[in-house]
């Protein structure tokens with residue numbers, strides 16, 4: 001296969017996957033596991049696919065250390081559907097839910113929860129450009145809140161919790177779309193964990209949802225069928241046709257992770273990669289990192305060039321060198337390097353070498 005023209009892909013999602021997985025998927029397209037059926041053409045009720053589903057579920061449980069009594073689902077609709085669906089299943093009319101708002105995704109989650117109950121923002125940093133993550137004690141959780149929702153990594157702004165936020169004993173719901181399996185996360189300290197797959201887990205179109213027994217116990221028959229966690233669970237994510245392709249790719253990504261040190265391996269690589277880039281950003285005030293130091297993300301790194309006129313040239317030169325996906329999100333601007341689990345370290349090395357040379361060539365215009 002021709003892989004020579006693959007770029008260094010810093011895109012924010014769908015994101016780069018291990019080349020071995022991409023090739024394995026390509027090989028499965030005409031005929032998967034010698035079944036005679038092609039990957040895109042196989043029934044979700046077939047033995048071959050049942051096996052894939054079992055593999056995917058087992059790998060998720062193993063890699064993420066999911067407690068046995070928790071439910072693992074593969075749904076559709078992205079993390080964005082979970083904003084509404086998590087609240088719809090867990091919260092009852094008139095009940096309270098408290099949201100820590102650390103960026104655009106948390107804002108959207110809060111907006112959807114407000115449709116269901118008394119959902120409230122208990123902390124946000126918008127006035128400060130969403131540069132920080134709250135410390136325990138920076139916010140007050142309502143006495144009768146049913147749960148606390150937070151976003152573990154803020155893909156747009158490049159901030160990340162480095163410990164689980166204190167919830168004063170209340171159940172936690174977390175949107176872990178952009179750092180799941182890439183940093184330490186204790187699933188047992190959460191009641192609902194959800195993540196769109198396209199950053200750290202696989203392709204778009206699959207959403208991993210992990211639910212505690214408490215979360216499952218909150219679901220009532222009033223919740224519409226396709227939005228009902230109990231129904232999806234009782235049919236093992238196959239109430240209707242699941243995203244067979246996406247679940248297969250996800251199972252291959254997890255198998256790759258298991259062969260490469262599991263979550264610990266990924267964490268180690270991610271620390272190494274992000275250190276290389278942050279070191280460069282701190283080396284010279286030519287660059288202006290966005291996130292405050294203690295809140296920096298290991299997955300998405302955002303910055304500006306002090307002389308913002310240089311940004312367009314930066315992105316153009318980067319692209320000519322095969323460094324892609326570096327344009328900041330439209331709501332923030334600047335530059336963003338997404339460095340999820342499967343971005344090779346070499347890509348970060350190439351980026352930083354380019355940054356050093358760029359700084360030398362343009363430093364006189366940068367101040």
Ligand SMILES: *Cc1c(COP(=O)(O)O)cnc(C)c1O
Nearest residue numbers: 078079080105155175177178196
């Ligand atoms: C990308 C992202 C989303 C949106 O995911 P979709 O699968 O596109 O709905 C939500 N939350 C976070 C933290 C994200 O990074």
